[in-house]
Amino acid sequence: DAGITQSPRHKVTETGTPVTLRCHQTENHRYMYWYRQDPGHGLRLIHYSYGVKDTDKGEVSDGYSVSRSKTEDFLLTLESATSSQTSVYFCAIKLGTDTQYFGPGTRLTVL
C-alpha cells in the first residue's frame, strides 16, 4: 500500500473564500498530481509536481495554485473559490515508472 491520504475528505465553502486541500504520502515518491473529476468531463489534470518546489500546470490549472515544500506534502489552493470549482479532487502519486496510485478523494462544494 502506497500510503496516500487526502484532507479534508469533505468540505463545503462559500464563493470567494480561499480553500486548501492537502495530499500526504509516506513513501517519498517524486511525482505527485492533483486531478478533478466531474460528470461529463472525466478525470482532468490540474497541476503536478516532479520534486520539492518543482511543479507544472495541467490542462485545467486556471484558478488553482499548488505548493510542495516537502516531499511528502502537495497542497492545492483555490485562492477564491467559485461554484465551477465544485468537484471531487483526487491526489495521485507515481509508482515506479509506469503507474499511478490514487488517494480517496476530497469532495468540495462551493455555494
Added chain:
Amino acid sequence: KQEVTQIPAALSVPEGENLVLNCSFTDSAIYNLQWFRQDPGKGLTSLLLIQSSQREQTSGRLNASLDKSSGRSTLYIAASQPGDSATYLCAVQHASGGSYIPTFGRGTSLIVHP
C-alpha cells in the same frame, strides 16, 4: 493532443455474462495503457497495465488487449459478478517526454445485476 474514448459509456448486464469494454486513442505513439476501476465515492484502483510492446495482460477473470497500430484496447471480463459493478477507466501514457502524464478516458459505468 491525445484523446481517449471509451465505449459504451454505460452498460447493464445480468450476472454471468462475458463482456467487453472498449477504449480507443488517437495517437498510437504510446508508452503504456492502463485500466482502472473506480467504485462509487472512491479513488481509482489499477487493474491491468499493458506496455506498448505487449499485446495483452491477464489477471483472474480480467483480460486486457492492446492493438497499438489501430489505437484500441479492450477489457474483457469473464463470468461477470455483481461485485464487478463499478466504473472502468482506461489511461494512456504518451511515449515522449520524461514526465508521466497519462490521458484518461471518461469511463464505462458497469452494473451487473443478480
